[in-house]
Amino acid sequence: MVAYAQGEMTTEELDILFDKAVSDTIKEFEATGSPVVCDGEQTKPSFATYPLDGLDSLAADGIIIPFADGHTRQLPRLTKGPFRYARYAGSYLTRTKKFITRPLKQAVISASAMSLLYPPEPLPDYSRKEFLSDLVQEAVADIRSCFDNDAYQVQIDFTEGRLAVKLDPSRQLLQQFIDLNNQVLSHFSVEERQRIGIHTCPGGDQDSTHSADVDYEELLPMLLTLHAGNFYVQMASEKDPEKALQIIAENLRPNQRIYVGVIDVTSEEIESAETVRDRVLQAAKYIPLAQLGTTDDCGFSPFNDDVVTSRTNAFAKIRARIQGSQLAYEQLK
Ligand SMILES: [Zn+2]
Numbered sequence: 254m255v256a257y258a259q260g261e262m263t264t265e266e267l268d269i270l271f272d273k274a275v276s277d278t279i280k281e282f283e284a285t286g287s288p289v290v291c292d293g294e295q296t297k298p299s300f301a302t303y304p305l306d307g308l309d310s311l312a313a314d315g316i317i318i319p320f321a322d323g324h325t326r327q328l329p330r331l332t333k334g335p336f337r338y339a340r341y342a343g344s345y346l347t348r349t350k351k352f353i354t355r356p357l358k359q360a361v362i363s364a365s366a367m368s369l370l371y372p373p374e375p376l377p378d379y380s381r382k383e384f385l386s387d388l389v390q391e392a393v394a395d396i397r398s399c400f401d402n403d404a405y406q407v408q409i410d411f412t413e414g415r416l417a418v419k420l421d422p423s424r425q426l427l428q429q430f431i432d433l434n435n436q437v438l439s440h441f442s443v444e445e446r447q448r449i450g451i452h453t454c455p456g457g458d459q460d461s462t463h464s465a466d467v468d469y470e471e472l473l474p475m476l477l478t479l480h481a482g483n484f485y486v487q488m489a490s491e492k493d494p495e496k497a498l499q500i501i502a503e504n505l506r507p508n509q510r511i512y513v514g515v516i517d518v519t520s521e522e523i524e525s526a527e528t529v530r531d532r533v534l535q536a537a538k539y540i541p542l543a544q545l546g547t548t549d550d551c552g553f554s555p556f557n558d559d560v561v562t563s564r565t566n567a568f569a570k571i572r573a574r575i576q577g578s579q580l581a582y583e584q585l586k
Pocket residue numbers: 412452453454455456457550551552
């Protein structure tokens with residue numbers, strides 16, 4: 254991607270490399286035995302910025318997100334309206350579909366994350382209200398594009414949920430984020446919402462986090478008021494998983510399924526199948542089996558320049574997740 258951006262590679266050459274990256278990833282992912290797979294977002298610039306690729310209405314100096322290890326990520330800032338996505342997540346699936354044989358999950362960025370693009374000072378000809386209305390429409394179209402391209406499940410990345418509590422301990426910002434995302438979800442049928450999930454994590458970039466110090470208790474009850482059927486919840490790296498699971502149990506609704514994070518993506522140590530099994534058994538003490546699934550805590554490389562975790566390690570961790578989940582299921586069924 255860097256060589257292409259610098260004009261050292263043609264679109265055709267990039268396409269060949271993209272095909273190989275996606276087909277290799279899917280092949281390895283399917284070989285782990287995972288019942289649902291994705292393309293590893295191999296061709297997205299990042300989990301958050303793919304809708305902005307090539308837009309001319311952005312400046313570089315938007316909100317800065319500091320991570321615990323001292324590194325930062327900066328979002329762009331919107332300079333003019335109207336706001337439109339340059340690209341929908343479903344468009345990536347035309348390539349993915351060529352190689353995949355299992356049910357497919359596609360990730361999209363949340364409307365609440367994109368809402369951070371609007372500057373603190375209102376734009377002269379484009380109010381925040383107009384922006385949010387356009388944003389909801391685009392976020393709906395983004396999810397719809399995934400279903401239209403055969404996604405079995407769509408995951409909304411909501412990493413800024415926990416961060417919102419850090420930015421505003423009164424939790425008004427979190428409530429605004431949830432209201433905005435619920436507005437997006439209201440455009441889908443009950444059946445479709447059962448195929449839509451929300452991912453929460455304290456950040457997982459370069460093996461570091463942005464909001465792990467925020468008490469999960471501040472987030473989880475409100476998180477479960479989102480009108481989605483599935484929740485992909487970071488848990489393996491959590492300091493006090495029992496407490497978090499207890500809170501989930503108290504707030505869980507009948508039509509919600511919790512995919513508990515059993516793989517710590519910020520650690521390079523590969524979990525044993527037994528470690529994973531024990532994490533699932535712990536979760537099963539709180540969450541009914543029919544509403545319990547497993548997942549990795551977060552993406553292994555949410556930004557395309559994050560190379561801290563090797564592909565070999567990532568797939569070894571996914572294999573441990575599948576094997577450990579199977580061991581737990583044998584005991585629980
Ligand atoms: Zn995450």
